[in-house]
Amino acid sequence: xxxxxxxxxxxxxxxxxxxxxxxxxxxxxxxxxxxxxxxxxxxxxxxxxxxxxxxxxxxxxxxxxxxxxxxxxxxxxxxxxxxxxxxxxxxxxx
Numbered sequence: 001x002x003x004x005x006x007x008x009x010x011x012x013x014x015x016x017x018x019x020x021x022x023x024x025x026x027x028x029x030x031x032x033x034x035x036x037x038x039x040x041x042x043x044x045x046x047x048x049x050x051x052x053x054x055x056x057x058x059x060x061x062x063x064x065x066x067x068x069x070x071x072x073x074x075x076x077x078x079x080x081x082x083x084x085x086x087x088x089x090x091x092x093x094x
Contacts (some may be wrong), residue, residue: 021085044070 047070053064 010077037074037081040070040073044074 009034044067047066051060051067054060054063
């Protein structure tokens with residue numbers, strides 16, 4: 001029963017997130033993504049905590065996968081933010 005509730009929460013949050021992002025103008029996607037990078041850091045901390053407290057070997061494997069994916073998300077977010085900020089520098093500073 002608990003896993004069914006978690007699956008329903010995942011599906012509803014995915015649907016709501018899609019609907020919210022779909023309404024954002026394309027001009028704002030990069031600044032929105034750089035602002036959301038802080039939440040990716042929270043996801044990484046949650047994955048680290050969950051993995052540290054995992055009891056079974058399978059949970060530790062899933063936690064390690066979650067850590068890797070969250071870290072990729074954080075690094076990519078910083079990379080995109082850096083690229084976006086380079087676009088706004090003055091001509092001679094490039």
